[in-house]
Amino acid sequence: MKKIALYFILIFAVAVAHAQVSFELRAPNAVAQGERFRIEFVLTNAKAQRFTPPTITGVDVLAGPITSTGTNIEIVNGNRKDYSTVTYTYTVQALDDAKKIAIGASSVTTEDGKNYSTKASQIDVLAAQNQGNAQQRRQSGTVDKDAVQLRMSVNKSSVYKGEAVVATLRLYTQVGISGFESVKMPAFNGFWKQELTMDNQRPTRENLDGKLYESQVVSQWLIYPQRTGTLEIEQTDVTALVQVVTQASGSSMFDMFFDSGRVETVKRKLTTAPVKITVKDLPAPQPLGFSGAVGKFTMSASITTNEISANSGGSINVELKGVGDFPLIDNPVIEFPNGFEKYEIKQSEQITNSAGGTSGTRKWEFPFIARAEGDYTIPAVEFVYFDPSTGKYNTIKSDEFSVKVLRDNSAGANSAAIVSGVTKEDLKMLGEDVRFIYTGKPNFTKKDNFFLWSVTFFIAFALIILVFFGMLVLLKQQIKNRSDVARTKTKKANSTAIRRLKKAKSYMTVGANEKFFEEMLRALWGYMGDKLTIQVSDLSKERLRDEFERRGVNGEQGEEFLSLIGECELAQYSPAGSVDMSKVYEEALDLIGKLEIRKS
Structure with missing residues (x-):
């Protein structure tokens, strides 16, 4: 013990x-x-x-x-x-x-x-806020236009192509907020993006334009520009549900002591201004071996052994550490000499995305088998990257690897021997170059009885022609169907929506509210996008309402569909249990079924 x-x-x-x-x-x-x-x-x-x-x-x-x-x-x-x-x-x-x-x-x-x-x-x-104005707003139930603000900011406005930028969406408020609806985040066109976790983010108090606000980071992304020129982060649109406590304007003592007021919800549409980033091209000329890595890196390379027997295996291990565009980095290239057989590269990594960039370690293992004895030199491993802090290219280079391949003494007398000093393309299997005399029953062919120009030949030829033209017709029809993207999307809209609803149901079973409503929104918006052959990013409730009216969709069904979308959006930012998930799921199945019956 x-x-x-x-x-x-x-x-x-x-x-x-x-x-x-x-x-x-x-x-x-x-x-x-x-x-x-x-x-x-x-x-x-x-x-x-x-x-x-x-x-x-x-x-x-x-x-x-x-x-x-x-x-x-x-x-x-x-x-x-x-x-x-x-x-x-x-x-x-x-x-x-x-x-x-x-x-x-x-x-x-x-x-x-x-x-x-x-x-x-x-x-x-x-300066302390004017309490008289605050009391007047409390009685009228109004909210100042700048009491709630949404702003998008970046830590860099001018970068090189492939250099990391942190984009932060921050909410500034002087009033209480119960939730959000009609959330439309930017698409980050021209960027490779990675959303960062907000687990340790706490509200802070900040000075914005000379006023005191409670500040909270809503979302944060690590983005890597993939094009040069002036790229723009599109505006973010959100409708905030602001809680306002209104109080009666009576001046009696009972009003002062017993009227606690009532809470009203006021919708306030928030929109961020587009943010422009100037992206510079990487300097020319680019060195040989550069594949687009941008950041700061160190590299090491080692070989498992410098002396092996023929037909034995080994590997070269390469480790890359640093901060940069890890997700976009290609595998290093190692040129093995003749007489070595290389196999599929194995890759592992431990990478973390944070406001400081994408950092961590990536490892590659290059397995090989030496087939012929002799002394060999494997060229050094090179890695070339661009450092945006200095504006220069850097080349990291390992040492060359010397490998001594010994004779394979494990092969038996009856085994195939390996000829020394030749490449694997020249290897010969001894003992198989002389064939034994065939002792079975011979299969002779009658003179002048050939398949060419026979009846069987013409029948087979005709069948081949028929099959060829049949395949041609089917191929043309398939190409035609695939080219009709709108028709394909419309056909698959129902099956895609059902598949997403099943995934949402699995989240409902385990009580994952946020993921459930997120998947429900994907199913509903995706279904309408496929049915109407409109990109989901271009859809809005107003456009759906116009499309329903133009296409003759039942008005009641259309409003039910829009109401269901709004309910799911509100539930994403409401306390758990405030919306019945099973009810929302059944309504979605019923509505999609009705719309499918109408289409048929």
């Missing part, structure tokens, strides 16, 4: 030793004059021995520093992460005449004698 306890203590000690220690400042980016808020200094994965407080100007310190400790557990995708924290908290109030709050550098000394520090920082202080 003591051994087991000692074992777990040792594991814990090793885990703590390898945990990453950090010391950071946590504070809002902007506050209002006279507002109370907290400033925190957080030490992670270490025990503090001494804390050196910062100088803070522009505030009244109401309390602090107050020390607190905690242990946290995070489980992401089945991976558990334990970490401890020591937090020093100040409760402060911004001065009424302050414009900036300056927070000086702070430091902490841990028990192992190491020092960690934070950098000096500033907080914007904005």
